[in-house]
Every structure is written in structure tokens, then in C-alpha cells.
Amino acid sequence: MMNRNTLNLFSILSLILLTQFVQPLEAKQDRPNIVWVVSEDNSANWYRLYNPENGAAMPNIEKLAEHGLVFNDAYSCAPVCSAARSTIISGCYGPRLGSHFHRNQGPVTMPKGLKMFPAYLREAGYYTSNCHKEDYNFNKDEKIGVWDESSKRASYRKRAEGQPFFHVQNYHRTHESQMFKGLPEGRTPVVKKSEVQLFPYHPDTELFREKYAQYVTLNTIVDEEIGRLIKQLEDDGLMDDTFIFHYGDHGGVLPGGKGYAHNDGLQVAMVVYVPENWKHLAPAAAGSRVDGMVEFVDLSATVLNLAGVDVPEQMDGKPFLGKGVTTESLKKDDVAFGYADRFDEKYDLVRFLRKGKYTYWRSYQPFNYDGLFNEYRYKQPAFREWRDMAWSGKLNEVQGAFYEPRQPEQLYDLESDPHETNNLANDPKFASVLKEMRKEVQKRVKCMNDLSFIPESEFLKNSSGDGEAYGNENSSRISDLVDIADWQLLSFKKVKGKLKSALEMDDPYKRYWALINCSAFGKEAAIFLPKAKELAKNDPSLLVRTRAVEFIGLVEGTEGLAPQVMDILSKSTDPVEVNLILNTVVLLMDGAGLELQKAEIEKSQWSKMEGKVVPRRVEYLLSKAK
Secondary structure, three states, X not given: OOOHHHHHHHHHHHHHHHHHHHHHHHOOXXXXXXXXXXXXXXXXXXXXXXXXXXXXXXXXXXXXXXXXXXXXXXXXXXXXXXXXXXXXXXXXXXXHOOOOOOOOOOOOOOOOOOOOOHHHHHHOOOEEEEEOOOXXXXXXXXXXXXXXXXXXXXXXXXXXXXXXXXXXXXXXXXXXXXXXOXXXXXXXXXXXXHHOOXXXXXXXXXXXXXXXXXXXXXXXHHHHHXXXXXXXXXXXXXXXXXXXXXXXXXXXXXXXXXXXXXXXXXXXXXXXXOOHHHHHHOOOOXXXXXXXXXXHHHHHHHHHHHOOOOOOOOOOOOOOOOOOOOHHHHHHXXXXXXXXXXXXXXXXXXXXXXXXXXXXXXXXOOOOOOOOOOOOHHHOHHHHHHHXXXXXXXXXXXXXXXXXXXXXXXXXXXXXXXXXXXXXXXXXXXXXXHHHHHHHHXXXXXXXXXXXXXXXXXXXXXXXXXXXXXXXXXXXHHHHHHHHHHHHXXXXXXXXXXXXXXXXXXXXXXXXXXXXXXXXXHXXXXXXXXXXXXXXXXXXXXXXXXXXXXXXXXXXXXXOOHHHHHHHHHOOOOHHHHHHHHHHHXXXXXXXXOOOOHHHHHHOOHHHOOOOOXXXXXXXXXXXXX
16 A cells, blocks of 8 residues: 555656656647748739739639738849849848849859858758759859758758758749740640730730730649648648748749839739747738738848847848738838849849839830840740731830830839839829939939949959949949939930030949940930040940940941941950840840841850850841841
């Protein structure tokens, strides 16, 4: 028979054993898991969640929305993969790092002391996995310590037992390349060609209708693929502890979307499933739609905040979920910023701003029309048809605008004009809105030391790829260049004297931008043709010579310019510089009738340069030359 002491000891031991047995069943994970499911080239337009009449039915994404949040106004910061993904992984706006040029032509580094954000999760005990696309415009060494695994086989299932995880799953089916041909074998369109509603800037042809129906169908296929991952998470018993984000990596993908800093190229879906055990970290109840702008630069800060990890001060983004975030604070964030620069071999320089219901485009080289040839872009049959119809005069004014010079400033009301076809910039009723948007963009490009105001070849040559440090060293210079570029926004009469002075300045970049402005003013600036002809022959900077030839060709015609073009190219040994020069050559060939001789191109040294982009331009020039 047990005495009282024995009984008490027995009770204590039993309680300890019972507690050890029961506790794991009741314990909650101390940090949430986070999963990203990312589709490619996929603007908000293509989702029924955002476009009830014409968007794709995506039941698995819609189910996530029922148990989570839909962000009404989410924006990629760039309209192309590598620039968008570099923004996400760094938490920094690309133009201040030099990571905004699509597929970097030289090594670019993260800011000193800042890591790609999954590294901070790993340090905090998370398992980090990426399956499998990266596409970062950074030096490969920057990736060290970022992922536990990044490959086609990467999975959160490889983590240690009980370890929280951050996993990224990428889906390729909606990528632009899927539009080069038809639907996958065995799949039929989920919508009839006759039922699709075309964007107003697209021609109404059988081909465009077919491609619309195809893309809606591709979205339904991606939704099925995403559904299988969600089912896996459910089977693994993880739904109560796992935030699931879905977004497209930028807009697109029909012509005029991907690659262009327009609303259709930048606005994306953003749906976040909120797990039951962590709903206190959401700013609104499940099933809510959330107002306020969120940007890709915010994604890294948001994940770190959800994980309870401090957000580094060097990051530009701020959280839109987690501790300290409210619907009121989100509504106050009413601005989104975007940028489009070099896409493969094609150069441009456009900055985009969304504020409230308005969007603003600042085209710093407005003569560089959107439809300028880009090899990858024109693999799409619909793109080729659009171009051919433009060249044969078969488009109306709205449809043909893509193949015409732009205005330096464009302003749109998304509520009445969701596809941005009615430019309000010259309407006096919107003068105050235009001025506000203009000042905001001026402030942003100056504050971030926007590196696009210095030619990419010069930035790479002189910076060792450290964009932030180079921008800081050249902050005053960049600010001056922005001011010169913004002379485009004044009357020629007001800036004529300034342009005359700038064309004589010692700084080659100031002469460079003065010539870009002359091209923007066009025939109004013809008074400077004699000076431009002098610079085209004698300036020590090959890029200044190029911009002078560009101005002459656009305003006076290209007769007699071919020898100067070939001379400029022959003197460059830098493939990055050559590619920038060739952008002007293609503009003058397709837009102003410049003729080059095939034999002259073939025997040149620059035409034999290797690399990522020059061979594409050479191939196109040879196809057009005589």
C-alpha cells in the first residue's frame, strides 16, 4: 500500500509525463511559415478577381482570397522579370543600385552591408527554398548564404522537423514565351475568340482575339498548378501556420504590357492567404479587399516583419502585413513608382507614377517610340502583326500610338481610362494634378540618384558595379542632368539659351542630355543643327557624337549619315557602349530611313562582338541592310 509521499510522487511523475505528451498537440508554431506562388508576366487585368467581366476564372487563387486579403492596387516596380525580381530580392529601387537594366551587362553589387533578404530569415532560423527562377541582376557572389536550396527540386519539405520556412514557387506557364506558339497539346480555349474584350490600343484581328483567349486559358492552367501546391500544404497540415502570397512578377503579356512602364505592364494581382493561427498579423479580416498602394519594393520588408525580423534601414520598402500595419496606414500609401530602361538590347528611359486614380508617365527620350524593334518581343506573332499594320497605315490613332513618338509627359485617369489612351497632360483642367505628379517624380529620381541619367556603359566602367556608392559620389551631377532633361517640359523659347550653353559645357553628359532635348523638341530645335553637325564629327565622347547624329537624322533626314554612324561604331571597343549606339542606329533605320551597307557591317569589328545583346542588333541590321 502506497503512503501519502509515494502517492504525491506518483502524481507528480504522472503529471509531468502527461504534460510532455499533451503539450505538442496544443503548442503553436512560434513563427509563421511564408510561401510565395509567383506566376510570370501576368497583370491584374487577366484575373476575374480584378476584372470580373473578362478575367480568367482562377478558383484556387479565389479560394486563397476568401481566406485572406486582396490588395486592390499592387505594383511591380519594373515591367520585366530581372528588374522586378532584383527589386524584390534587395528591397531597393533598381535605379539607385543599377539593377534595373534587364539582364545586367556587368556585375552589380548590393549596397554595402545589405544582404538579399532571405539571408536574414536564415539567420533567424528559417529554412529558405526557391523553386526555381532567380533572375537577379546582381553579382553571383551576392547569393551566398541566401537560400538553403534554389533549384528545380527545392522544397520546404527538406527543412528540419518543426523549422519555420520561407518557400518560393515559380510558375512559367503564363510567361511571354508561351505566346510564341499555341496552347499546350490537349488544351482548348476556355473562352471563345468572339467573346474576348480587346484592350483599346490593340487592333481587332483574328490573331489578337486568338491570343487573348489563349492567355486567359493559360491563367486557368497556372491556377490548376497552384492548386496542387495548396493541396500539398493542406496534406502536410500547414495551412493554419502558413501565409501564402500570390502575385504576378510584373504585368503583360500581350503587346504593350510587358516591358513598358504603363499600368498594364506594372499593376499585378496581390492575394495573401492569412492562416488561422496568425490572423492577428493581418490588417483586415479574411475576405477583405484592401486599398492603398503596395509595391514590389515592399515585399521583402513585409516578409521580414511577418517573421519578426528587423527590416534593415537600407531597404526602401516598408511592410504591408505584420506588426504595426493597419488598414488606415495602408490607405495613406497612395503612391506607386515604376521604371523601364533597357530591355535586352532595346533602350528607353521612362518613369511611372501612380497617385490616387491618376497615372503619370515621364518619357525622357520621347522620340524613342515604344514599338522600336526588340528581338525577343517580336517573337510574338501578335506583336509582328501589330507592327506590320502600323507600317502599312492600317491602325487608328489609339492603336498606332505605340509606333509614334510619345509626349514627354502623359497623364491618365484610370477610373475613366483604365488602359491609358486619353492623355490629359495638355488639358488645363488637370494642370494642378500634372504639376503634383511631375514634382513627385523629380523628387524621387533625384533623391535616389537615378543612375539612368548616366549612360549604362559609363556607369559600369566607372563604378565597379557599386551603384549606390557611385550614385552618392555623383549625386550633384545626376541632379543637374535631371534638371537639364526636364527642360523638355518647358517651351523651346524658354530653354533655347540654356540649350546653347549646355551644348558647350565641359561635362560630356550635359552635352549628351542637351542633344537628347534637341531631339525631343524636334524641328523647333533646328537652329542647333550646325552645332550638332560639329559635335557629330569632333566630340571626344562617342555617345555625344551618337546623340548628335540622332538629332540630325530625326530632324533633317539621314542622307549622308551612314559613314558617320559607321565611324562612331568603329571607334568603340565596349560592347555595352556599342549596344547603346546601335539603339540609335535602329531608331534611324526604322524611323527615319537610314540605310547601311551589309558588306560594311559584316567586315566591321564591332559586328563580331560577343555578349548578350550586340549580336541581336547585328542580326537585325543585316536583315535590313542593302
